[in-house]
Amino acid sequence: MSRFDWNDLQSFLAMARTGRLTVAARRMGVDHSTLSRRISALEDAMQVKLFERRSVGFVLTPEGEALLGDAEEIESLTVRMGVRLHAETSHLTGNVRIGTPEGFGTYFLAPQLALLGQKHPDLNIELVANPRSFSLSKREADIAVSMARPSQGRVYARPLVDFGLGIYASQSYLDAHPPITKKSDLLTHSWIGYVEDLMWTPELDYLPMVDRNIQPRLHISNVISQLTAIVGSAGLGVLPHFMARNHPALTRVLPDEVYLTRSYWLITHPDTHDLARVRACSNFLTEQVLSLGADFWKG
Known part of the structure; x- marks a missing residue:
């Protein structure tokens, strides 16, 4: 050869x-x-x-x-x-791509990027906030945030934070429809759920945990569009509390009866895990998540 x-x-x-x-x-x-x-x-x-x-x-x-x-x-x-x-350098340079679910990337990480830029002004940060899994072995990201621990592949994975979810609707929707005072009332209302064959992780399959008889009338492939539809009075839907709290038009429904929990995991590849720039960004993510406290994440 x-x-x-x-x-x-x-x-x-x-x-x-x-x-x-x-x-x-x-x-x-x-x-x-x-x-x-x-x-x-x-x-x-x-x-x-x-x-x-x-x-x-x-x-x-x-x-x-x-x-x-x-x-x-x-x-x-x-x-x-x-x-x-x-590995050891006080002046960090280069690219770090962070792949996250769209809700986490948009509502938590994007607002933190200015602070990350101030701490490491010569780092080039790429945020990919998409409803999908990221392959670290294919170099799709240097750091990935996922809703489940990877079941295969050579990776470092550790829990990042648990977060709470609940049922939400716009106040205008609730004013125009029959009252909801108990779980059985939920079945008489319009629901928004995921497009089943585009659900990128089983962790998004929330509705059976609320009631297995719920049949969404509107199916949307990502949580940000779902949130926008709920704000627009299209129906009820399950949303993370850390996202819903940014929209005063939303009202939480049956908070004492329905409370769901999911987790975010922080994942890096063994080949780049110890790179100073990757380690700095991983530490920053962890620090900022913890700094917001349990009320931000769990509602």
């Missing part, structure tokens, strides 16, 4: 993870023709075809699949080398 460039292997990983030439090129910071040449150079060096082009994008061949694990091990090794060389 002829020699190949590490940049070619990085290009291979970017293509394998995105499946799109233009997206992979953007991630690598090169134009698509440069990335295409790097993939071709790697294929020539390996003397195998690594990708097949299909309607859905570029798909790994069996040879490409075989290379993927080795390429990720090499990538992990280079990261660990960087950790050892630069």
Whole structure:
């Protein structure tokens, strides 16, 4: 096998993870023709075809699949080398991507970013607040916040905070509909729930815990849009207290009868866990969560 460039292997990983030439090129910071040449150079060096082009994008061949694990091990090794060389530094620089659920990222973390920027002005922080899970092994994030402990993969995971949820409705909705004085009254009202096949974690399946007979009339894929619909008087829904308290139009329904609890977990990858910039951001998250106290999170 002829020699190949590490940049070619990085290009291979970017293509394998995105499946799109233009997206992979953007991630690598090169134009698509440069990335295409790097993939071709790697294929020539390996003397195998690594990708097949299909309607859905570029798909790994069996040879490409075989290379993927080795390429990720090499990538992990280079990261660990960087950790050892630069682990301790008083002046933090570089990028840290934090992947979170949309509610946590929007209502808690985004307002804290100014303070994080003041503490570490030369860090470039990327907040990805989406209703999805993040793969740390694929470098989709350096730090992930999840609603469940990962059941597989090499990660560090620790509890971050427990948070409470309850039933909410707008006061205008409650004024226009029959009163709710007991749990059985809930079945006569309109409900907002998740799109079932787009529920990114089973932890979002709240409604059966309220009453298994509830059938939502409106299904929305993310909690921020659900909250907006509830504020707009579309019906009842389950919301985290730390989000609902920001909207004075909302009223909590049956607070003594219905109280749900979920947890957020803080997750990092072993290869980057000890990077000074990742550790600083993880510590910052933990400190800010604790500083707000139980009333903020549990309602």
